[in-house]
Amino acid sequence: DVVMTQSPLSLPVTLGQPASISCRSSQSLVHSDGNTYLDWFQQRPGQSPRRLIYKVSNRDYGVPDRFSGSGSGTDFTLKISRVEAEDVGVYYCMQGTDWLRTFGQGTKVEIK
């Protein structure tokens, strides 16, 4: 199995300030087709998760541009340029390169 490791697991942030979450995979996520299937999800309290980013850096429809994804190989990052109150929740990375999809442990973002 591809193990996904996120850090930090808890991230207190000040409104309007940037935030960054790291995700590392136990093996390269570059698929044989040349794509890298690394996604980011947001789960607000009491809600179903929502995909924010697909294939490392592509924002899903309707996702604010303050969210951005970057990285390659085994190291990936989700950045929020200016945190807003509605961004509180748990963020997960997930790899879809291997047939067995695996998620990171989650990073809880809260307002200081």
Next chain:
Amino acid sequence: QVQLQQWGAGLLKSSETLSLTCAVYGGSFSGYYWSWIRQPPGKGLEWIGEINHSGSTNYNPSLKSRVTISLDTSKNQFSLKLSSVTAADAGIYYCAGISILEWSWGQGTLVTVSS
């Protein structure tokens, strides 16, 4: 964008079979992987398995011996069966429709397992 609505029994006894169904609205079955994902209380997400429009399945090896995911294209529905449940199977179960450009989620079903 497809929308998903799921239902099924939420209270089970140990050794019973969990059975959930997810209806797909607003899209076709082709081009998507139809998946089930679960979340134990207070914990993270675990992928259970998926089925594509032709009926080909992939299952998480940790659950493979107990899981069946099936498709009913005539009703635009797909289903999950998990046999011999224990307390470790409790949590919220989500159905999902996955494509490169879209990932849609059901509303989730809380599953409780009693002894």
